[in-house]
Amino acid sequence: MPTDWIMGLAGGALIGTAAAIFLLINGRIMGASGIIGGLIDGSGRHDWMERAALIAGLLIAPALAALAMGGAQTQLTDNWIVIIAAGLLVGVGTRLANGCTSGHGVCGISRLSLRGIVATAFYIGAGGLTVVVFKHVLGVI
Amino acid sequence: MRSVVAFIVGALFGLGLLVSGMTDTTKVQGWLDIFGDWDPTLAFVMGGAIIPMAVAWRITVGRKPVLASAFPTPPEPKLGRNLVLGSTLFGMGWGLSGLCPGPAVASLSFGGWGGVTFVVSMGIGMLIAPALRSRLDRKTLAV
Structure with a gap:
């Protein structure tokens, strides 16, 4: 649906602008997994306030916007095993790879980083294969 | 600031x-x-995000960030086992749930208990990762 594509482009521009501000002003990479992970495992103790502030904004702004719009939906599966397994995989995987969709994808590809491009190829490939297997073959999701 | x-x-x-x-x-x-x-849609989101960020990277050349002493130096262009294995595991979880770290936090307020459970599981995964990484590195050394 073209409306979705335009909203995607507009939302993407907001995400890219956020990443650009973080880089140009704070001199930091806007990678969600790195910012969250550094707070959780203590490796980002020295700049915890900056990390916590970003996560607060990331949580509060969409909460208020969703409220103003009369609610939003994630349409997440209600299969608890899938939710827990997926959460563990995303947590372990992004920390092993040192980045996720925002760090490797947005920030990495835009500077033509080989690591970012390879990481993105692997997580999209693995994601596509997983959807094929678990949706079309096994019918779990 | x-x-x-x-x-x-x-x-x-x-x-x-x-x-x-x-x-x-x-x-x-x-x-x-x-x-x-x-x-x-996701391709449009990625494209829309990469364009302003590519401009930002160009601006960094020969300059300093406003509130920091230096821009992050690019990582060594090394493609290790951690990058490939980590990205594969991440992709599997991403495909199973449709969530990655940013959206998982952004949707926490309206994602119900499922969203909370996902974020808690993701946090546990992030805590396990360093141990798994050092195990993998030891194995590589032993080979």
Whole structure:
């Protein structure tokens, strides 16, 4: 649906602008997994306030916007095993790879980083294969 | 001051994820579902995000950040086992749920208990990762 594509482009521009501000002003990479992970495992103790502030904004702004719009939906599966397994995989995987969709994808590809491009190829490939297997073959999701 | 900027950055990031539809797991799974009813929205989101960021990287050349002493140096262009294995595991979890770290936090307020459970599991995964990494590194040394 073209409306979705335009909203995607507009939302993407907001995400890219956020990443650009973080880089140009704070001199930091806007990678969600790195910012969250550094707070959780203590490796980002020295700049915890900056990390916590970003996560607060990331949580509060969409909460208020969703409220103003009369609610939003994630349409997440209600299969608890899938939710827990997926959460563990995303947590372990992004920390092993040192980045996720925002760090490797947005920030990495835009500077033509080989690591970012390879990481993105692997997580999209693995994601596509997983959807094929678990949706079309096994019918779990 | 850096924290104020970080809060605004987080807010813009979260709004962008909501506006683009990336907090809706079916849109993300729709992008990954090449054999089903394929949804190309994610490509538009990525494109829209990469353009301003590519401009930002150009601006960094020969300059300093406003509130820091230096821009991050590019990582060594090394493609290790951790990068490939980590990205593969991440992709599997991303495909299963339709959530990655940014949208998982951005949708926490309206994602119900499922969303909370996902974020807690993700946090546990992030805590396990360093141990797994050092195990993998030891194995590589032993070979």
